[in-house]
Amino acid sequence: MTKEEITLVDAMSKRPVVATLYLELAPTALVDTEAVWGPARVAAARSRAHAVLPIPEHWHWNWATKKDHLRLLANRCLGIECGGVMQGLMMINLARHAAVLDSDAGKPLVYIDFIENAPWNLKSLVDEPRYFGIGIRLFEAAVMLSTNEGFHGRVGLHSLPPSEPFYERTCGMTKLDSDPDKEDLAYFELSRASAAAFLKGRS
Amino acid sequence: MKSLGMTTNSEWLLRKADEEAGCNISVGGLVSKLANRPATSAAKRLAFRRLISLRRRDLGLSIEELSQMSGASLLDLIRAERDEDFEPEPRLVYQLARILKLPDAKMMQLAGLSAANEQGFGDIAVRFAARSEPVERLTPTEHEALEEFVKFLAE
Amino acid sequence: MSDKRTMTLNLTDAEMAALTDLAQRKDLTKTAVLRQALRLYQMIDARLSKGEKLLFEDESTNKKAELMVL
Numbered sequence: 402m403t404k405e406e407i408t409l410v411d412a413m414s415k416r417p418v419v420a421t422l423y424l425e426l427a428p429t430a431l432v433d434t435e436a437v438w439g440p441a442r443v444a445a446a447r448s449r450a451h452a453v454l455p456i457p458e459h460w461h462w463n464w465a466t467k468k469d470h471l472r473l474l475a476n477r478c479l480g481i482e483c484g485g486v487m488q489g490l491m492m493i494n495l496a497r498h499a500a501v502l503d504s505d506a507g508k509p510l511v512y513i514d515f516i517e518n519a520p521w522n523l524k525s526l527v528d529e530p531r532y533f534g535i536g537i538r539l540f541e542a543a544v545m546l547s548t549n550e551g552f553h554g555r556v557g558l559h560s561l562p563p564s565e566p567f568y569e570r571t572c573g574m575t576k577l578d579s580d581p582d583k584e585d586l587a588y589f590e591l592s593r594a595s596a597a598a599f600l601k602g603r604s
Numbered sequence: 605m606k607s608l609g610m611t612t613n614s615e616w617l618l619r620k621a622d623e624e625a626g627c628n629i630s631v632g633g634l635v636s637k638l639a640n641r642p643a644t645s646a647a648k649r650l651a652f653r654r655l656i657s658l659r660r661r662d663l664g665l666s667i668e669e670l671s672q673m674s675g676a677s678l679l680d681l682i683r684a685e686r687d688e689d690f691e692p693e694p695r696l697v698y699q700l701a702r703i704l705k706l707p708d709a710k711m712m713q714l715a716g717l718s719a720a721n722e723q724g725f726g727d728i729a730v731r732f733a734a735r736s737e738p739v740e741r742l743t744p745t746e747h748e749a750l751e752e753f754v755k756f757l758a759e
Numbered sequence: 760m761s762d763k764r765t766m767t768l769n770l771t772d773a774e775m776a777a778l779t780d781l782a783q784r785k786d787l788t789k790t791a792v793l794r795q796a797l798r799l800y801q802m803i804d805a806r807l808s809k810g811e812k813l814l815f816e817d818e819s820t821n822k823k824a825e826l827m828v829l
Contacts, residue, residue, distance in 0.1 A: 407610045410621040417614045424608060466693075473805060475798035496798035508786050509795060515632045524626040534621030536629035538610070545608045551791035563628040571623040586631075593786075603611040695809060702810055 409483055410533040412522075418532070420483035422542055426490075428468035431478060434487040435465040438520055445526035467492060467515065476514075479542050481535055489535035491516040493543060500555050502575060502592045510555035510590070511547040540572050541603070544596050554596025559586040573599050649688065651729035651753075652714040654736040657685040658750045659704045662742055674699040691716070710757045728756060768793075 403424040408417040423430070470476040475496035481489040491513060498512040516539055522530045540556070548554045559580060560568050565587060568574045574589040591599065611617070660670055667685075671678045676696050683690035684700070692700075697715045701708035714729060732753040736746055770778065781792045803813055816822070 405607045405610065408612070408614065408617060410618060412626065415618065417617060422608070422610060473798070473802055475802050496795055496802055505786075507784070513631050516629055518626075518629055522626055523628070525628065530626040533625055534617055536624045536627075537617070537620040539629075541610060542608060545610060549608065550794075551787045553786065558631040561628070561630040561632070564630050567624055567627060567629055568631075571620055603613050603616045698809070698811060 647730040651733040
């Protein structure tokens with residue numbers, strides 16, 4: 402399995418910790434991850450039943466049911482493991498979507514179908530998250546994958562409302578209209594130019 | 605093997621991770637399964653269960669036969685007809701629509717997998733659900749209700 | 760990302776012209792165009808095999824025309 406060493410941030414100490422980015426997870430990895438995340442989500446949600454922050458909107462997802470997507474070349478699942486446990490998963494599609502922003506209209510991009518942080522990393526589910534930076538690392542991986550595939554860093558996704566600030570401000574994506582075909586979720590796109598700026602911002 | 609080229613710049617990571625800071629990063633169109641469902645959609649799903657059950661029986665098919673024809677598991681088919689918590693995958697709905705000769709787009713709406721375009725669709729589905737009670741054989745009323753509803757869906 | 764294998768491809772002039780045109784319009788290398796074509800073909804074939812239909816929709820006329828059906 403293709404993988405590389407990266408860093409995440411330990412939430413308590415705010416120091417970098419070594420993690421592994423997997424570029425092409427096998428279907429079994431999704432099943433194994435769900436077996437760990439599923440009960441953790443339920444337990445965390447129960448203990449937060451009276452919490453002020455809302456329970457995450459996607460928490461019904463079951464990654465085990467997504468394993469069949471990986472039969473197609475166009476689908477790929479990336480993951481970040483730290484401390485021997487999967488901390489984040491991202492399912493992308495390489496062929497189903499094209500860019501809509503004027504400068505790049507009709508050109509291929511990496512579309513993020515699903516992305517999730519492990520339940521113990523979410524402030525809405527636990528009082529003390531374990532690791533930070535999973536979202537930005539997975540997003541960075543999507544941009545790099547897009548570059549390596551010849552798509553010049555273009556990325557697209559439909560964001561659930563609570564995540565919009567992250568994609569617009571932290572990731573530098575352009576927010577476009579709500580999409581009636583996608584339950585009125587707002588569509589976000591990272592153009593070739595914005596991707597270049599994002600990557601340059603890392604140095 | 606070529607690496608992806610992820611940055612090793614800790615300062616960038618700390619800054620970005622701080623902005624992200626354990627917040628939600630969710631994407632994807634599963635909102636319809638997650639938001640508080642309006643009352644009519646529970647009735648629509650009931651209508652879906654009743655519809656596939658009655659139609660199957662009307663066509664003289666056992667669940668086993670339907671399983672063989674569709675490739676769906678017996679458990680999925682039983683749950684699709686009886687379990688109010690069961691959320692059928694789009695693929696199952698399409699297969700059922702094909703074999704039971706029902707319009708697939710409307711079936712997707714009944715199953716709660718896509719939004720209904722039509723005003724009153726929910727009301728008609730509720731009426732069908734209310735009029736159809738599962739029994740061993742179809743009564744003339746059930747048969748009539750089924751025929752009417754199927755005719756409506758085909759419009 | 761996985762290990763890659765090399766293949767030699769023989770194309771007619773028309774095929775090469777189409778490939779070049781697509782590469783230019785999509786801002787891709789020719790290899791990337793062919794890889795995309797393979798992904799799309801597999802994706803479409805998978806759904807057609809399940810009995811689904813591939814349709815194009817003209818939003819201005821609200822007309823659907825069948826493209827491919829198994």
